[in-house]
Each structure stands twice: as structure tokens, then as C-alpha cells.
Amino acid sequence: MAVLESAESTIYFETGLESLNLLIEKGNYSRVFVFADGNTSELCLPVFREMLDDFSDFDLIETDPGEENKNIDFCIGIWKTLLDFGADRKCLMINLGGGVITDMGGFVASTYKRGVDFVNIPTTLLSQVDASVGGKTGIDVDSVKNMVGTFTLPKAVYIESKFLKTLPxxxxxxxxxxxxxxxxxxxxxxxxxxxxxxxxxxxxxxxxxxxxxxxxxxxxxxxxxxxxxxxxxxxxxxxxxxxxxxxxxxxxxxxxxxxxxxxxxxxxxxxxxxxxxxxxxxxxxxxxxxxxxxxxxxxxxxxxxxxxxxxxxxxxxxxxxxxxxxxxxxxxxxxxxxxxxxxxxxxxxxxxxx
Amino acid sequence: MAVLESAESTIYFETGLESLNLLIEKGNYSRVFVFADGNTSELCLPVFREMLDDFSDFDLIETDPGEENKNIDFCIGIWKTLLDFGADRKCLMINLGGGVITDMGGFVASTYKRGVDFVNIPTTLLSQVDASVGGKTGIDVDSVKNMVGTFTLPKAVYIESKFLKTLPxxxxxxxxxxxxxxxxxxxxxxxxxxxxxxxxxxxxxxxxxxxxxxxxxxxxxxxxxxxxxxxxxxxxxxxxxxxxxxxxxxxxxxxxxxxxxxxxxxxxxxxxxxxxxxxxxxxxxxxxxxxxxxxxxxxxxxxxxxxxxxxxxxxxxxxxxxxxxxxxxxxxxxxxxxxxxxxxxxxxxxxxxx
CATH class of the missing domain: 1.20.1090.10 (Dehydroquinate synthase-like - alpha domain)
Incomplete structure (x- = not known):
């Protein structure tokens, strides 16, 4: 329906995920990771898979849902998981979820080996209109919201109303x-x-x-x-x-x-x-x-x-x-x-x- | 003796620290922190104080020396210390030490509240010719060197041979x-x-x-x-x-x-x-x-x-x-x-x- 382009990042709005297929192909990524929480991997991952039928060769990294888990301990866990997977600088991280996922996934990606590419697929209304756009990444430390983070733009953001259907x-x-x-x-x-x-x-x-x-x-x-x-x-x-x-x-x-x-x-x-x-x-x-x-x-x-x-x-x-x-x-x-x-x-x- | 300038960062070479005085003045910083380890706070801080006689209004953040302490736990400690000091986004961090200090101090500064200004004063030969220049920040995770970090340029780097005199x-x-x-x-x-x-x-x-x-x-x-x-x-x-x-x-x-x-x-x-x-x-x-x-x-x-x-x-x-x-x-x-x-x-x- 619409594409908002800027120098470093593009927002795809109701265009389906074909452009993500293209981005993965063009990027020559060594490996693709999908980062999700327990809720989104259950409710949104099937929709994501369906939309991305060309492509299924990714590894899932799952975390616990909720703002209380957007902290440095979970971050360390994800960094180590990437290392265990042998992820190099040429990998891509797809953040599939609400603000917790796009904030924390963006922070992990922007700092792992000094930065790997990531894209955001916001699945809540809040993250579609707010968290996924603008390049703020962050985690909470001692319950202080986003005390630590970076300004790093995702390669692309994909906003799809399909994902809103599951929301309470x-x-x-x-x-x-x-x-x-x-x-x-x-x-x-x-x-x-x-x-x-x-x-x-x-x-x-x-x-x-x-x-x-x-x-x-x-x-x-x-x-x-x-x-x-x-x-x-x-x-x-x-x-x-x-x-x-x-x-x-x-x-x-x-x-x-x-x-x-x-x-x-x-x-x-x-x-x-x-x-x-x-x-x-x-x-x-x-x-x-x-x-x-x-x-x-x-x-x-x-x-x-x-x-x-x-x-x-x-x-x-x-x-x-x-x-x-x-x-x-x-x-x-x-x-x-x-x-x-x-x-x-x-x-x-x-x-x-x- | 020489000044190497680029768009975002300047390297001052054997010019004394007067330009640092100026940078602090112009930057209108809310607060200045000096980050050092036990060794550099003992051996280099007195030299630093002497060179910066106009300015003494800073808080010292000290860490343990050694590569084995360039890790996420010490990082978390420094983030929390900054928070305890009430440090805002307009503070300045002066990293005084070897590569461990400039790498870790740079990482902490580049991520605290999504980034505050920092300068490097490398005090070892290794950090003068290597770590302090080029904007690589980083910490080790699970003994993997610089597994996590950012590319963030310091506002300025000050290279002074005075500091080398104490080196073994x-x-x-x-x-x-x-x-x-x-x-x-x-x-x-x-x-x-x-x-x-x-x-x-x-x-x-x-x-x-x-x-x-x-x-x-x-x-x-x-x-x-x-x-x-x-x-x-x-x-x-x-x-x-x-x-x-x-x-x-x-x-x-x-x-x-x-x-x-x-x-x-x-x-x-x-x-x-x-x-x-x-x-x-x-x-x-x-x-x-x-x-x-x-x-x-x-x-x-x-x-x-x-x-x-x-x-x-x-x-x-x-x-x-x-x-x-x-x-x-x-x-x-x-x-x-x-x-x-x-x-x-x-x-x-x-x-x-x-």
C-alpha cells in the first residue's frame, strides 16, 4: 500500500513480505535468525511463514514475553546463542513481535560483533505505530526503561495489519x-x-x-x-x-x-x-x-x-x-x-x- | 605537535590537554566523569590533573585493571554507577588508560541512555597506536574478545608521550x-x-x-x-x-x-x-x-x-x-x-x- 524510504531504512506498509524475500536474497546473508517471544512465535510465526513461502531457512531464537524480560540478562543469553550458532557479521536478524522484541532485538543486533543487519516486523499496534520506527533500540537496567541502548536503524520495517487480528x-x-x-x-x-x-x-x-x-x-x-x-x-x-x-x-x-x-x-x-x-x-x-x-x-x-x-x-x-x-x-x-x-x-x- | 582532524573526531598529538579544557567548556556538559583502572588512577591521574589545571570538577569511576575485567558484569556496574550519579545525556566520559579502558569506556558511553560523548586519553603505547583510534568499542563475552561492541568515534583523542614514561x-x-x-x-x-x-x-x-x-x-x-x-x-x-x-x-x-x-x-x-x-x-x-x-x-x-x-x-x-x-x-x-x-x-x- 505504501513504501516510506529514507537513506538507510525503508518502511514497507501493507505490501506483503515479498520485499523481505528480496532483501534476504540481495543481502547474501550467511544466516537468518528470527527473534520472537513465546506469544509471537505461537501466534505470529505461522502467519510470517505463510507470507514468506519462498524462504524457510532460518533459525528461531525465542525469549520470554513481557517488559520485565527486556533486560541485560536476556540480552547476554541472546548474544551467547548467536555465538553458539556460529553467527558472523553477515547474518540477518528478523525481529518479530512487539516493542520488547524490536527494542531488545535491535540492541542485540546493533552490538553483536559491533553490529549486524536487522529488520523489524512489528506485530502489535503499539510497535507498528511507535517502537519499530525511528531506530531507537534499548533494554531496561534496574527497571529503568531503555537505560541502555543505541540509535540504529533497521534495514527495513514491515507493517502488516494481518498481525493485529490476534490482539486483545x-x-x-x-x-x-x-x-x-x-x-x-x-x-x-x-x-x-x-x-x-x-x-x-x-x-x-x-x-x-x-x-x-x-x-x-x-x-x-x-x-x-x-x-x-x-x-x-x-x-x-x-x-x-x-x-x-x-x-x-x-x-x-x-x-x-x-x-x-x-x-x-x-x-x-x-x-x-x-x-x-x-x-x-x-x-x-x-x-x-x-x-x-x-x-x-x-x-x-x-x-x-x-x-x-x-x-x-x-x-x-x-x-x-x-x-x-x-x-x-x-x-x-x-x-x-x-x-x-x-x-x-x-x-x-x-x-x-x- | 600535530592535530589529525576528521568530520566527527579529532586526534590531538603532543599538544597538551588545553584543547580538552576547551572541549569541556564549549560542550556545556552537565557533568564530567573520568574512567580509569586502579593502575592508571594511581600512575596517570596525577599527570592528567597536572596537565588540566584549569579543570578539576570531575567524578572518578574506577574499575579493576586487566583484560579479564573487560566484561559485561563490569559494564553493568559502570552503567549503574552513572545512573547513581544521576548522569544525563549531556555528560562527558573521559577514558584514561589502556585498551581495556578505552574499549570498555567507549562501549559504556556509546550505549548509556543511547549514547553520551566520550574522549580517549590512551596511556599505554598499545592504546596510543591502536585501540584509541578508529572508534571500535567493545567488551568480551565468555572470553571471546570484543564479541559485543559498537563503532562509535570519541569526540577527541589526546596522545601524550608523558604517559608512556611509567610503562614497563x-x-x-x-x-x-x-x-x-x-x-x-x-x-x-x-x-x-x-x-x-x-x-x-x-x-x-x-x-x-x-x-x-x-x-x-x-x-x-x-x-x-x-x-x-x-x-x-x-x-x-x-x-x-x-x-x-x-x-x-x-x-x-x-x-x-x-x-x-x-x-x-x-x-x-x-x-x-x-x-x-x-x-x-x-x-x-x-x-x-x-x-x-x-x-x-x-x-x-x-x-x-x-x-x-x-x-x-x-x-x-x-x-x-x-x-x-x-x-x-x-x-x-x-x-x-x-x-x-x-x-x-x-x-x-x-x-x-x-
Whole structure:
């Protein structure tokens, strides 16, 4: 349906996997590995095999599913597995799965023998519209998200709606949060169209628009030195909430945490940037109507602030935000006081008080 | 004395550390870390402090000295230390030490929060003429040398002969092997001048020539896709011998192992490339006269071959060599049979039989 090309990487959108066959052929790879987790090897690998009928000569490397396994111990295990397989620098790694697989697989590939080629086949909505595009690889260390990683572009990304069919509703809603974010930071019309759509059945056009927005931003600023920071709208607070919830009895999906972060940061956008009160209300009502109720316990505020201190956007010890100037426009490098961050958390909780 | 500039990195040669002061000032770094091992923090840090009198506001991160500590566990420790210090993306890491420090410090810096700036101040002859230039970072996994790493250029490299004054003779001889290699692969006159020099007192001109040769090669081919492979002359066999000896009662220095590797690979150069019998004899006599006696036990041959199988230059399961066409010229991607590799080991041993 569409092909987005850049100098080093190509995104194939709903084109089938024929171009992957071609890439493998042309690349003269010594060996091909498919990296997947227990879920994707069960649900997505059969679809992958069917789409790639010309080619079946690969070895499967399987890991345990879940963000808690995106860590250095699993990484070491995969490096050693590659070594055991006798993998050389001319091998190819195909990451088949959600963000955990594309993040960790990309990191392993970008560092094994100082780097081997890899491609991403994102199988969740979240990874299709977010993780698989832009060349961020990473693993968590001591539960700090993506504390270690590289900026390395995959040779290619293949986005196929077929893979979304197996996803539970909660997973779709998680990816949908990033799509809302893309609208809020870069395209008001897109945001309005999402409001009129059903997250349970994300149309290929909507997914493509998200990928286009993200791809344009990361191509302009691959190393996140300036513009790319706008993609972090909702993530400074959202990531902290996600990390905090990870160790609680009711962990949140990435999208659920980002939804909370977007409401809080829309509040800060009204206070620090130019976002109007009406726009803030609209964002709050739309997002809180879509995502499940979740209360930020006041006793967690201190920990949340500490978690924000280690956000990668920070400079010189100052927590930095990306904030909306209006719906469809985002600024970055915005300094916010701790008191106001706390106020934004209270604002979010107020949704459930009235 | 000299400054070698490229787009992303600059090598300062005998210019003092004033330019480092300037780099720190201009870079507006949030924090500066010096990474050293127990030896260099004792012997080199005082020299460093004296040379950098304007600037003293840094935190020291110290590790244990030795190749056996260039591993993922120490890496994790350093990542966590940076996190504990609250290091953000705008920090600078100064690697002060030999190849273990610049390799591992470079890897940690190139992956911490997806990459922070670093500079190298190599304090051994080996790291001055080899490890610190060219952007290879790496750590060993399961005793496989540099199995994991990145290609990331330091912002700058500072080469100062002051640091060499504290080195024992064996360390100087180790670095000298890489200088001989530079002559053999790229500059016959330089090789001849080294033959007439004393390795115990390497002149700045000779060190500079080595750095120039290496820098020219790596600038032409930063990712080792072709020409850069010539720098591996002596290393296919040399690395295997080094790894093997690492776990033996009499470990070799890197240079001692590469000296053995160069004699073996000169033999293969005569057999597979155009190196004449006279040149082979000359290389064998010169190198074996300089380096201590070491016998390759026949019972180690099988293990050595296995170690060569995991060499990073290999492609499609074939061990690849860089071989001399004549003194001062080197070819790469040369295929050699296992039988002939073994013969080259026997040729090396024959030095001590006559």
C-alpha cells in the first residue's frame, strides 16, 4: 500500500513480505535468525511463514514475553546463542513481535560483533505505530526503561495489519494512545478523525498516518537533539507512572500510562505553553472516557518525581517536558517546577472525584 | 605537535590537554566523569590533573585493571554507577588508560541512555597506536574478545608521550608489535626505520606515523567493510593465541600474541599472496629476535582453529585472512585452508627447533 524510504531504512506498509524475500536474497546473508517471544512465535510465526513461502531457512531464537524480560540478562543469553550458532557479521536478524522484541532485538543486533543487519516486523499496534520506527533500540537496567541502548536503524520495517487480528482489546487500546499522541503533537485533523473512530478496528489509513508523522520527525532529527523530543509528549509523567505501576499489583500497559501522562502534560501545556482551557478539557474528556479508571495515589508522588529525574530528556538535573502549544503543535525543552508537576497529578485524579 | 582532524573526531598529538579544557567548556556538559583502572588512577591521574589545571570538577569511576575485567558484569556496574550519579545525556566520559579502558569506556558511553560523548586519553603505547583510534568499542563475552561492541568515534583523542614514561618494558614491546604491523601493511620505509630503532624509547615521530596510518585506513572504511580489514594482519591467528594463552599459566600480552600471529600470517602471505621468501625470512627473523620465545603446543592447534572460527572477519563460515602482498602492502578477504593454517603454526614453532 505504501513504501516510506529514507537513506538507510525503508518502511514497507501493507505490501506483503515479498520485499523481505528480496532483501534476504540481495543481502547474501550467511544466516537468518528470527527473534520472537513465546506469544509471537505461537501466534505470529505461522502467519510470517505463510507470507514468506519462498524462504524457510532460518533459525528461531525465542525469549520470554513481557517488559520485565527486556533486560541485560536476556540480552547476554541472546548474544551467547548467536555465538553458539556460529553467527558472523553477515547474518540477518528478523525481529518479530512487539516493542520488547524490536527494542531488545535491535540492541542485540546493533552490538553483536559491533553490529549486524536487522529488520523489524512489528506485530502489535503499539510497535507498528511507535517502537519499530525511528531506530531507537534499548533494554531496561534496574527497571529503568531503555537505560541502555543505541540509535540504529533497521534495514527495513514491515507493517502488516494481518498481525493485529490476534490482539486483545487492551493491546489495541495501548497502541491507540500513541496514535492520539501523534495527532496531538502534529496533526489536528488526524486527532479529530481518531476521535470519530473505533480503537478496536484501527484502519490502515490511520496506522499509516501515525507512521508517517513519526517517520518525518525522526528523519529530521534521528538522534533526538531537538525536534524528536516532541514524540515524548505524555511520556515524562507517563513513563514514571508506567515504571511505578510495573511493580504494583495492577501494572498498566504502556498506552494506559501514556494516556495518564498526556492528561497531566496537557494540564502543564495549558499552564506553561499556549494550550487553551477548552483544548485541555477536550483532551482530558476524550482520553479519560477511553481509558480505564486509575488513581495516582498521593503517597506515590515522591517516587514518581524521582523516576522523572532519570528521564533521558533531562539536562543539567532539570526535568524537561514536551508540551502542546495547541492541538496539533508541540514545543520541547520546557522546564516545569516540581510543584506544578505534582499539581498536574492532582488535576488528573480530579477526573474521578467530581 | 600535530592535530589529525576528521568530520566527527579529532586526534590531538603532543599538544597538551588545553584543547580538552576547551572541549569541556564549549560542550556545556552537565557533568564530567573520568574512567580509569586502579593502575592508571594511581600512575596517570596525577599527570592528567597536572596537565588540566584549569579543570578539576570531575567524578572518578574506577574499575579493576586487566583484560579479564573487560566484561559485561563490569559494564553493568559502570552503567549503574552513572545512573547513581544521576548522569544525563549531556555528560562527558573521559577514558584514561589502556585498551581495556578505552574499549570498555567507549562501549559504556556509546550505549548509556543511547549514547553520551566520550574522549580517549590512551596511556599505554598499545592504546596510543591502536585501540584509541578508529572508534571500535567493545567488551568480551565468555572470553571471546570484543564479541559485543559498537563503532562509535570519541569526540577527541589526546596522545601524550608523558604517559608512556611509567610503562614497563614488556608493555612497550606489546605496543611496538602494532607499530611493526602498521609498517608491514602500509609503509615499508616506516618498517625499516622501526627495525633501526629501540622499542624501549619509541620516538614521537614513530608513534605519530602509526597513528597516521591507522587513522587514514579507518577514515576510509569506518565500519570495516573492506580496506580496514588490513589492520587485522597478524590478528586472526594472534587473537586465537592470545585467547588461548589468557587461560594458561603463562598469558601473553596482546603484542606478544600478535607477533606470533604476524610470523604465521607472513608464512601464509608467502603461500597465498605474493610475499617473497626473502621478505618472509626477514619478518620472521626480525620479530622472533625481538619477542620472547613461546612454543605453540601441538595439542592446542584444534582449540586455536576453533577460536579462529569466531573471528569477526569471517563470512559464511570461512576463516578470512589479511595477507601481505609485499612488505608495505596488504590484501584482505583471503581464504586459507585449515591445513595451511596448521602448517603456519608448525612453521612458527620451527624457529625454536633449529
Amino acid at each position: 482489546e487492551r493491546e489495541l487500546l495501548s497502541g491507540f494512545a500513541e496514535m492520539i499522541k501523534h495527532g496531538l503533537i502534529a496533526d489536528k485533523d488526524y486527532y479529530l478523525s481518531l476521535k470519530n473512530s473505533d480503537f478496536r478496528a484501527p484502519g490502515p489509513d490511520a496506522v499509516l498516518r501515525s507512521v508517517e508523522i513519526k517517520n518525518k520527525v525522526v528523519t529530521t532529527d534521528p538522534l533526538e537533539q531537538n525536534l524528536r523530543k516532541i514524540l515524548n509528549f505524555g511520556h515524562t509523567i507517563g513513563h514514571a507512572v508506567e515504571s511505578y505501576a510495573l511493580n504494583s499489583p495492577s501494572p498498566l500497559t504502556h498506552g494506559e500510562a501514556i494516556a495518564i501522562g498526556m492528561i497531566c502534560e496537557a494540564f502543564l501545556s495549558h499552564k506553561y505553553a499556549e494550550l487553551s482551557k477548552e483544548e485541555l478539557e477536550d483532551i482530558k474528556n476524550y482520553i479519560s472516557g477511553l481509558y480505564p479508571k486509575y488513581i495516582l495515589q498521593p503517597e506515590s508522588f515522591e517516587t514518581l518525581l524521582k523516576l522523572m529525574q532519570s528521564d533521558k530528556k533531562n539536562e543539567h538535573g532539570q526535568i524537561m517536558f514536551s508540551l502542546l502549544e495547541r492541538t496539533g503543535h508541540c514545543a520541547y525543552n520546557c522546564k516545569v517546577t516540581e510543584k506544578d508537576i505534582e499539581e498536574s497529578l492532582i488535576y488528573y485524579n480530579s477526573i474521578y472525584v467530581a | 618494558e614488556r608493555e612497550l614491546l606489546s605496543g611496538f608489535a602494532e607499530m611493526i604491523k602498521h609498517g608491514l601493511i602500509a609503509d615499508k620505509d616506516y618498517y625499516l626505520s622501526l627495525k633501526n630503532s629501540d622499542f624501549r624509547a619509541p620516538g614521537p615521530d614513530a608513534v605519530l606515523r602509526s597513528v597516521e596510518i591507522k587513522n587514514k585506513v579507518v577514515t576510509t572504511d569506518p565500519l570495516e567493510q573492506n580496506l580496514r580489514k588490513i589492520l587485522n594482519f597478524g590478528h586472526t591467528i594472534g587473537h586465537a593465541v592470545e585467547s588461548y594463552a589468557l587461560n594458561s599459566p603463562s598469558p601473553l600480552t596482546h603484542g606478544e600474541a600478535i607477533a606470533i600471529g604476524m610470523i604465521c600470517e607472513a608464512f601464509l602471505s608467502h603461500k597465498y599472496a605474493e610475499l617473497s621468501k626473502e621478505e618472509l625470512e626477514d619478518i620472521k627473523n626480525y620479530i622472533s629476535g625481538l619477542y620472547p620465545k613461546y612454543i605453540l603446543q601441538p595439542e592446542s592447534f584444534e582449540t586455536l582453529l576453533k577460536l579462529m572460527q569466531s573471528d569477526k572477519k569471517n563470512e559464511h563460515g570461512q576463516i578470512m585472512f589479511s595477507l601481505l602482498e609485499r612488505t608495505g602492502h596488504c590484501a584482505y578477504n583471503c581464504k586459507v585452508t585449515e591445513k595451511d593454517i596448521e602448517e603456519s603454526l608448525i612453521y612458527y614453532n620451527s624457529i625454536y627447533v633449529a
